[in-house]
Amino acid sequence: MTKLKAAGALIAGKTNCDEFAMGSSTEHSAYGRTLHPLDKTRVPGGSSGGSAALVAAGVVPAALGSETGGSVRQPASFCGIVGIKPTYARVSRYGLVAFGSSLDQIGVFGRSVHDAGRVLSAISGRDPKDATCEDRDPLRLPTVPESLQGFVIGVPREYFPADLDPGVRRACDRVIKILRELGAVVREVSLPHTASAVPCYYVIAPAEASSNLARYDGVRYGPRLDGGGGEADVRALYRATRGAGFGAEVRRRILVGTYVLSAGYYDAYYRKAQQVRALLAQDFRNVFDRGVDLLFTPTTPTPAFKAGEKLGDPVQMYLSDVFVCTANLTGLPAMSLPIGRVKGLPVGGQLIGRAFLEDEMLEAAYALERAVPSVEEV
Amino acid sequence: MTAPAGGGWETVIGLETHVQLRTASKMFCGCSTAFGAPPNTNVCPVCLGLPGALPAPNERALKLAVRTALALGCTVHPRSVFARKNYFYPDLPKGYQITQYEQPLATDGKLSYLSPDRGVATATIVRLHVEEDAGKSLHDRFPRATAVDLNRAGVPLIEIVTGADFRSPAEARWYLQTLKQVLEYSGVSDCDMEKGSLRVDANVSIRRAGESALGTKAEVKNINSFTYVEKALAAERDRQIAALEAGGTIAQQTMLYDAKENTVRPQRAKEESHDYRYFPEPDLPPLVLPPEWVPEQQAQLPELPATKRERFVAQYALSVQDAAVLTASRGVAEYYEGVVHAGAEPKPAANWVMGEVLADANDHQEQLRVPPGTLAQLIALVQGGTLSHQAAKRVFAELAVRGGGEPRTVAEALGVIQVGDTNVIGQWVDDVLQAHPAEVTRYKSGETKLMAFFVGQVMKASKGKADPKLAPRLLEERLRA
Numbered sequence: 001m002t003k004l005k006a007a008g009a010l011i012a013g014k015t016n017c018d019e020f021a022m023g024s025s026t027e028h029s030a031y032g033r034t035l036h037p038l039d040k041t042r043v044p045g046g047s048s049g050g051s052a053a054l055v056a057a058g059v060v061p062a063a064l065g066s067e068t069g070g071s072v073r074q075p076a077s078f079c080g081i082v083g084i085k086p087t088y089a090r091v092s093r094y095g096l097v098a099f100g101s102s103l104d105q106i107g108v109f110g111r112s113v114h115d116a117g118r119v120l121s122a123i124s125g126r127d128p129k130d131a132t133c134e135d136r137d138p139l140r141l142p143t144v145p146e147s148l149q150g151f152v153i154g155v156p157r158e159y160f161p162a163d164l165d166p167g168v169r170r171a172c173d174r175v176i177k178i179l180r181e182l183g184a185v186v187r188e189v190s191l192p193h194t195a196s197a198v199p200c201y202y203v204i205a206p207a208e209a210s211s212n213l214a215r216y217d218g219v220r221y222g223p224r225l226d227g228g229g230g231e232a233d234v235r236a237l238y239r240a241t242r243g244a245g246f247g248a249e250v251r252r253r254i255l256v257g258t259y260v261l262s263a264g265y266y267d268a269y270y271r272k273a274q275q276v277r278a279l280l281a282q283d284f285r286n287v288f289d290r291g292v293d294l295l296f297t298p299t300t301p302t303p304a305f306k307a308g309e310k311l312g313d314p315v316q317m318y319l320s321d322v323f324v325c326t327a328n329l330t331g332l333p334a335m336s337l338p339i340g341r342v343k344g345l346p347v348g349g350q351l352i353g354r355a356f357l358e359d360e361m362l363e364a365a366y367a368l369e370r371a372v373p374s375v376e377e378v
Numbered sequence: 379m380t381a382p383a384g385g386g387w388e389t390v391i392g393l394e395t396h397v398q399l400r401t402a403s404k405m406f407c408g409c410s411t412a413f414g415a416p417p418n419t420n421v422c423p424v425c426l427g428l429p430g431a432l433p434a435p436n437e438r439a440l441k442l443a444v445r446t447a448l449a450l451g452c453t454v455h456p457r458s459v460f461a462r463k464n465y466f467y468p469d470l471p472k473g474y475q476i477t478q479y480e481q482p483l484a485t486d487g488k489l490s491y492l493s494p495d496r497g498v499a500t501a502t503i504v505r506l507h508v509e510e511d512a513g514k515s516l517h518d519r520f521p522r523a524t525a526v527d528l529n530r531a532g533v534p535l536i537e538i539v540t541g542a543d544f545r546s547p548a549e550a551r552w553y554l555q556t557l558k559q560v561l562e563y564s565g566v567s568d569c570d571m572e573k574g575s576l577r578v579d580a581n582v583s584i585r586r587a588g589e590s591a592l593g594t595k596a597e598v599k600n601i602n603s604f605t606y607v608e609k610a611l612a613a614e615r616d617r618q619i620a621a622l623e624a625g626g627t628i629a630q631q632t633m634l635y636d637a638k639e640n641t642v643r644p645q646r647a648k649e650e651s652h653d654y655r656y657f658p659e660p661d662l663p664p665l666v667l668p669p670e671w672v673p674e675q676q677a678q679l680p681e682l683p684a685t686k687r688e689r690f691v692a693q694y695a696l697s698v699q700d701a702a703v704l705t706a707s708r709g710v711a712e713y714y715e716g717v718v719h720a721g722a723e724p725k726p727a728a729n730w731v732m733g734e735v736l737a738d739a740n741d742h743q744e745q746l747r748v749p750p751g752t753l754a755q756l757i758a759l760v761q762g763g764t765l766s767h768q769a770a771k772r773v774f775a776e777l778a779v780r781g782g783g784e785p786r787t788v789a790e791a792l793g794v795i796q797v798g799d800t801n802v803i804g805q806w807v808d809d810v811l812q813a814h815p816a817e818v819t820r821y822k823s824g825e826t827k828l829m830a831f832f833v834g835q836v837m838k839a840s841k842g843k844a845d846p847k848l849a850p851r852l853l854e855e856r857l858r859a
Binding site for chain 2: 093094096098100101128132210213215217234261262263266270
């Protein structure tokens with residue numbers, strides 16, 4: 001915020017999101033759910049759904065969101081706008097309420113690549129208050145390219161499963177055709193550990209969250225419920241305060257996270273998940289090492305779903321993050337941009353780049369933004 | 379107090395010592411570490427655990443930790459990892475403590491100390507890691523409520539863990555004393571147990587003498603003062619022996635020491651058996667030491683107490699005991715060498731430092747009030763016969779009050795310069811003999827032990843100024859006549 005204000009930005013306000021950024025639909029908010037700006041019966045995506053909806057509705061030109069597992073790109077895709085998650089450590093996390101500290105990164109929404117890119121450029125760069133933040137100069141925006149001559153774009157087959165929504169598939173196929181027309185080499189590649197990404201994410205993110213959210217214990221923050229044990233029973237106080245204060249989804253993740261870090265389960269879950277995380281990173285390295293500059297995938301398996309549709313089944317909700325959570329687990333920069341409409345609903349395409357090479361990713365995005373008829377049906 | 383465990387039992391003790399590093403600011407934020415500030419004034423978003431705040435490591439603390447590891451002969455790992463230790467407690471604002479777990483800063487050190495039972499013994503240092511302190515819960519400040527002071531939250535600590543190396547409570551205390559010396563010498567901590575800058579927890583078990591397997595251990599906490607280390611461990615040892623001899627078993631549990639009652643009691647079950655759910659701290663990258671840190675900190679290490687003690691024995695022909703007293707603190711050792719370098723003979727210098735100097739320091743907040751060069755001059759006056767030892771003590775006391783000065787001038791002002799003139803002393807002798815005719819008669823009839831009486835009288839008459847070697851000689855001459 002300090003950097004944005006210094007760059008001359010006006011702060012319009014705060015936006016709705018899932019409680020502690022946990023959710024994929026902005027339905028888990030104490031303030032109520034956020035509506036999809038094009039179809040009130042649908043969700044805008046989440047967790048940063050409020051920001052996405054406002055930008056899509058034209059209320060603000062750009063907005064910030066927080067990304068732990070796609071919480072900017074997924075709502076950007078649902079709402080038909082641009083959403084960028086920079087490389088981990090590109091933007092300081094100081095001031096961001098932590099969810100999964102090794103995954104969290106501030107992301108940016110904009111109605112155009114340029115709007116989102118400008119905001120990202122303003123907030124990026126070193127910060128001595130965040131020991132994990134890279135000691136790097138702020139991102140410099142590229143110029144809009146004439147063509148994508150010289151770009152090698154990889155299309156990972158694991159991101160195009162048989163049950164992919166047919167409209168999403170048509171939109172992606174059209175982008176691939178346009179990429180070739182723009183002079184890029186498009187090559188099918190493989191990221192073999194992709195199927196393990198969601199389970200891996202739903203071990204690591206809740207584990208870190210269970211620790212990050214421990215401070216909300218009623219001793220220092222918010223309402224305190226003494227649990228009937230009086231002042232003498234601090235455990236009853238914790239139980240009562242935390243039981244009442246956290247919503248159901250947050251409680252679920254705290255419990256999962258506590259479980260996977262427990263003695264006797266740590267090796268089977270948390271350590272295993274860290275190993276899987278390393279394998280996922282290796283998948284991407286292998287592809288980039290073979291000359292691929294960027295990857296292109298759908299951002300989400302379907303367009304925006306109906307409100308309430310997935311509330312009863314958390315696993316279905318989690319699976320809507322399947323294409324986005326790998327970039328958080330590997331720390332790579334990724335963005336979603338609108339690539340067409342299916343029955344009036346926006347579809348998003350995702351670009352994933354090499355670490356700290358956001359400029360290459362934005363260059364391709366500029367070119368696609370000009371060439372893809374993003375508000376037309378496919 | 380150091381009685382061996384009775385009935386063929388052997389005591390086995392390992393120690394975990396928490397040491398506050400001597401830094402101006404906290405481990406992960408810029409707050410002051412000053413002791414005694416009003417509650418909750420040395421705090422900021424980071425050490426209060428406010429949402430969105432992040433830790434930034436204190437470079438000075440890390441360097442002091444490296445220095446300590448080197449002083450203890452540890453292997454310093456070029457890469458170590460911070461971890462979160464998760465538990466709920468009101469004085470732990472984040473709900474976790476940042477520490478190191480699977481990959482500590484240093485491992486495999488050792489520290490030699492003098493065991494009262496076994497002579498020179500070696501304690502193994504299993505690991506040394508960096509962490510932050512928790513706040514302080516005050517249970518007795520307000521009725522029916524616990525108050526929390528977070529001034530201490532985030533203060534930099536190192537934890538030094540030994541193997542199960544000690545065979546008696548006394549050995550544990552001697553190790554601690556030695557550790558404290560090394561830490562003070564190295565300048566890494568002020569080691570003030572009363573201010574909490576050195577805290578110790580102990581693992582205690584017993585086994586039949588000759589057995590190699592370890593017995594079930596209990597942890598003893600709440601040992602708040604050096605005086606209590608040995609007592610607390612002895613209390614726990616005695617409890618375990620009594621339990622086993624009564625046919626019972628030892629539970630693996632945490633015992634709290636009560637200094638008032640000199641007993642140990644089990645910590646309430648509610649307070650313990652945490653599953654700390656350690657995992658790597660995602661807010662901090664792995665600690666990769668810049669390669670120059672190790673040589674740089676090695677160069678900062680002074681001559682350590684054991685080496686200095688041995689050198690004093692060899693160089694100044696002192697006894698091991700005297701050398702141990704003189705090297706117990708770095709300040710005293712350097713003072714002693716200052717006296718010697720200013721020209722004093724090593725042995726009398728040692729006696730003066732161990733006697734008058736330490737006694738005076740003891741009464742005056744460990745200040746060494748007489749400059750070493752001044753003490754060397756004073757010693758020279760005694761050696762040269764200008765001052766008696768008694769007179770020199772008076773001069774020393776005066777110099778101490780003044781914080782220095784010219785010893786001869788002070789001695790003159792006090793009128794205690796020794797008189798060596800036989801005519802003057804002869805006059806005092808004559809006066810004494812004249813005043814005590816009865817004693818003279820008894821002496822002459824064989825009661826020679828009265829010589830001491832006469833000498834005393836002469837010294838009294840001279841107000842201590844008569845040369846104590848000349849006075850008896852003149853007395854004998856006169857009495858023989």
